[in-house]
Amino acid sequence: MVLQPLTAMCMKSKCTSSPVDHATAPEHTEDEVPVPTTVVAATEEIDIDQGVAPQQKSSIIHDFCLGIPFGGLLFSMGLVGFLFWRSPVSLTFGVAPGLAILALAVLSLKGWRSGKSSLPFILAQAAVAAAVAWKHCQAYTTTKKLLPWGFYAALSASMICFYSYVLLAGGNPPPKKKKAAVAL
Secondary structure, rough: OOOOEEEEEEEOOOEOOOOOOOOOOOOOOOOOOOOOEEEEEEEEEEHHHEEEEEEOOOOOOOHHHHHHHHHHHHHHHHHHHHHOOHHHHHHHHHHHHHHHHHHHHHHHHHHHHHHOOHHHHHHHHHHHHHHHHHHHHHHHHOOHHHHHHHHHHHHHHHHHHHHHHHHHHHHOOOOOOOOOOOOO
């Protein structure tokens, strides 16, 4: 850590960080009163290593922003399918993966809030969505029913694309920190 004294050079109330060269400074006419150049030495030293950190690459939207609704939709539609038609397939293809994605998205949210990495949760959500897309695509090709199999296959495939985007973009955006007012 290198500490250097803070020095500012001012001319006509426009501060610069480099000294003013009087040979290249603009000429003043007789009507104009030149303002003298002043040098102000600071009594404090600043830490030049505390500069602005480079912006970390991240996605625009969090994985849990779409993962929670997706998991909730799979869970609720699987539950509705089981309650109305007593179909165990609805439990297998709807309730179980919906509950898994919902739980993983909520864990991702909790991890993100605490400042931990959400990468394992994003990968797990993508894996469950891939399994759901595979099974629903198989069911669609055998039955040729657009609802529910084709719809869920397309929705799961779009969620795989979303999770891939989040991973390739660098993960979830970091939490916004409260900006502390610095008084000089």
